[in-house]
Amino acid sequence: MAVTQQQFTVSEITRRIKQVLEGGFASVVVEGELSNLKRHSSGHMYFTLKDEGAQLPAVLWCSRVASLRFAPEDGMKVLCGGRITVYEPRGNYQIDVQSMRPMGLGELQAAFDRLKEKLTAEGLFDQGRKKPLPPFPVRIGIVTSPTGAVIQDMRNVIARRFPGVELILNPVRVQGSGAAEEIAIAVDDFNRYGRVDVLIVARGGGSLEDLWAFNEEGVARAIARSVIPVVSAVGHETDFTIADFAADLRAPTPSAAAELVVPDRREVLENVLNSWYRVRDAVRDIVRTQKNRVHNLLNSYAFNRPIDLLRQQSQRVDELERALVRNAGHGFALTAARHEAVAGRLASLDPGLALRRGYAIVRREGVIVSSRAVLRANDEAEIEFRDGSVRSTIR
C-alpha cells in the first residue's frame, strides 16, 4: 500500500522551508571565518562565514556596516549575531547579520584601539567634559548584574561608610550578546528617571571577551551623554575599557567605586564637630572682646556717655556669656561627645590646633585681644605660641 505523500509546488515547499528556518533561527550567534568578502556599491556587504566543515552565506546591510567598530577582512574570525533568512527566487538561505565583532585578542585589541582613537578625536573623552561627583549623594544609581558579588560588595562598602543613602539598581546583563545595548539603555533610563545624584556602571573581573560590552561604542556614548555623573568600575585595577575613558571618573574596581562615591561617615562627623567648635570659639572670642571693650570704656576717664547705657551693655554681654557657657555645657558638644569613636578625638579639636598651625594668641591682662583698637602704647601684652608665651610691650 502506497503511503500518501504530500505534494508541493516549488513555491509552496520553499515557503514552508522559509517558515521553518526563519521561525527556528530568528536570533542566532554564529562563529566563523570571513571569506569572499564583497562590498557592494550600494553599501551592503556580502560574505561567506565558514569553518572546516561548512559555509553560510551572509549579508550585512549598509546601515549596519556603518556601525562596525573594525574593518572586516577575509580570514578574520568573527562572531555574527543575526537571523536566518530564505531567498525564495534562488532557493538559498543566508544569515542576515545584525552585529559582528572580531574574535581573538589581536582583532579585539585592534577594535579597541580604533574605537578609542575615533572617540578621542571626537572629543568624547575630553577632561573638560568631566562632571564633578556630588560630595554627599542621597540616591545612587547602579548599573550592573543583579546576581553575583559585585552588587553585594558595593552595598557592603556603602553600608559601612555612609549608610544613609538609597541604592537604586537597574539590573543588566554584563556580558554576551545584547549586554552592551542593555547597559546603554540602563544609563539612558536613569537619566530619563532623573532622581539619582550619581551613577556607577560596574562589572567584576573577567577576560577581555567577558568585559567586551564595556568596549562597545553604544555604552561609551550613553555614558558620555549622561547628565548624571558616571563612575565606571569594570574588572580589576589593570583593566581599562572604553567605558572608563567616557566616564567622569574611573574606579579601579566596583568596591573602589563604592568608596569613591560616598564619604566616610566618621570623617564627616569629625568635620561637623570641628566646625561647631570653631563656631563656639569664634563667638566666645567676639563676646570677650566686646566685654573687654565695654569694661575699658567704663574704666576710662575719657568716656562722657551716660553711664547707665554702658552698664546695660555690660550686663547684656555678661548674660550672653553665661548663655554661651550654659549652651556649650548642655548642648551639642556633650551629645556629640557620646557619639561613637568621637570622644577620643575631642582633645584634638581644641583651639590649640590653631596654635600648632602657626597662629598666635595675643592677651592683655589675660584677655584675648583681637583688634588693634584696644591696645595703647606701652600696654603689656602676652603672646602665646604653640610652645609657650612671651611678654611684649606695645609701641
Add this chain to the structure above:
Amino acid sequence: MTAKKQTAAAGEATFEDAMRRLEEIVERLEHGEVPLEQAMQLYEEGLAVSRVCAEKLKKAELVLKRLTKDAEGNFALTDEEE
C-alpha cells in the same frame, strides 16, 4: 544637574545644604567683623545646623531598590529582595 535639583526639591534641606551652611557660618564668624547680636544668632544657628548634620549622619539604614520600567516607559521603584 537636573537630577540634583529634583532630589533637593523632593525633600527638606539636604545634608549637603546643611554642611554648606555650617561652613558659611564658620567663615562669617572667623573672617569678618560680626556684631555681637549677629554673632549670637550665628551661634544659635551653627548649633542647630551642627545637630541636624550629626542627626542625619546617625540615622541611616541603607536602602536597596530596583528601577523598573513599564510598557509605557513609566518608572517605578521596587524593593530589592535579599
